[in-house]
Amino acid sequence: MIRYEESARAISQIMPIHSYSLENLYRDQEHDWVVDLIPAVLAWVSGGTGQHIGPPFPFKIEQTVIGQPSQNHIIHLDWNIAALELEDSDVVARFTRMATRRTPLLEQVPQLAAYGLALVAISVLMPGRRIVDMNFFVAPDLLFDLTPGALRGVEVAGRTQGGLRTLREVRDGRIATAKSPARPGKKQALIARVDVAECHLSLWCTSPRVAIQEQVK
């Protein structure tokens, strides 16, 4: 029988495994971009049931960088509530309100949570890069550089279900069928933007816990 440590070692040879504690976001990114995202990440990742499901939560991430072969990673997302409370004393109350679904605006929670998870991916897979601004109604969502005409950033999406198939549909678009209209993909839309110099996609799903982190430009 293969022991857990041996199994983990074997997996790590196939794909890198990263452990990341959510409170480290306060170190890796500016406080103001983090503090409003953490409660949503906690609520969304833990399933929004309000029940205590302990971390770590593993996410399998398919990473693609232009000019390099795709690489799979696993991020074990962890957190320490006491450490998070040092940065935001209301974090538990806010998380609880979102997680126990007393909020009618549930669509906000996956969106905010996906931004938070994208910050995690940036911090782990693109170390040293920091967000300086955010868009909410036009891509890219998270900006490393807001120079007009030469934007650099990350476009984010979050889906509660559907796994990689759904995330690929978000990336590549959908052909029209008898039941649903065609939907353009985010990737082509970003490539067509002459005012975007560099852009990555950061697409997240919580059931199953998978993500796509792809440089498109």
Place this chain on the structure above:
Amino acid sequence: MNTPLDIYRLNRPVGGKLKLRAMSLQAMGDEESRIDAAVLLREAARTERRCIALLPHASGETRLAAAIEECGCLLEAGDPPGAAEVWRRVLRERTAVAPDVATAMSSRLEPRYQAEMTRFQTALRAAPIFLRRRQDKYLLPPSGRERSQLESELHKLTGLFPGMSGLWWARYRLADAAEKTEDAWRMLDIAWRLEPEEPSYEAIRLDLALRRSPDQAAKILEMSYSNIDHAPAERCLVHALAEIRLAHTPTSERWLRAQTAASEGIKRATSEGLRRWLMAVELLVLCELQGLRPTHEILYTVGLNHIAANAEAEGSLNVIDVIRAEAASQIFWPQARAA
């Protein structure tokens, strides 16, 4: 030296942070959080507009992106009429961008905009009293059953569209007419927070504070006086009148502050009528400071002959009361209110 681009880089993230905080508040779901979120989103929209104004030669994509963000902020705030105004700019900026790029850039906003406008039209159709009365400049409160129906309609509308300052102003009017001072204060405060640049809100707020609590009014006056040299003329007029009202003795420093406020207002008066009232207040203060009894002559001097004649005909002997009542009524009605 900071270039416009440096200032843009410094200021635009301020709007981004406001939007993020607003979304987080919206996710809380309760009424106060949604109102706070609307206040932040409207400020974010103003920030977006100020930032793009720094870059007059920006590319079509940059201008379109700014218009989309501004429109989105107003939609998300619950202000469809405000969003509709910016939507026109979105359509105009789209023409400067390749059609496929323009479609892709506005793909997130457009369905949301259409859905929100439909929701707004539906909500308005369900508010017949408000629809009938919204063109009334003063929104004179109706009586009896119609009033309670209007209150109910406005309550629903502000719940659906918390970012529309005019709706809160209308609720303020009803509460004030019913002498529900605390409710009136809350409604007016929300309208003012949503649209702090509307001079009438600030002016009415000061007036209401005077009626509500002289102590509170004194505090608001302190804050107001600290930047009176940049205040719009409407606020200067109400400020001067409030100082006069709180000046209990002829030697009070409030007379001097009233004079300063009036002379500052005269510099920035946007209409002849407003300028004349400010001049009347300034003359009134000068009379007091010199120990002279102010008379209706003041009104004739500044060209407010009809007011003076009416006041004399009605037997209103105290010119201070006349000025306070008539001048205030000139400015207390915000332009282009609700919907």
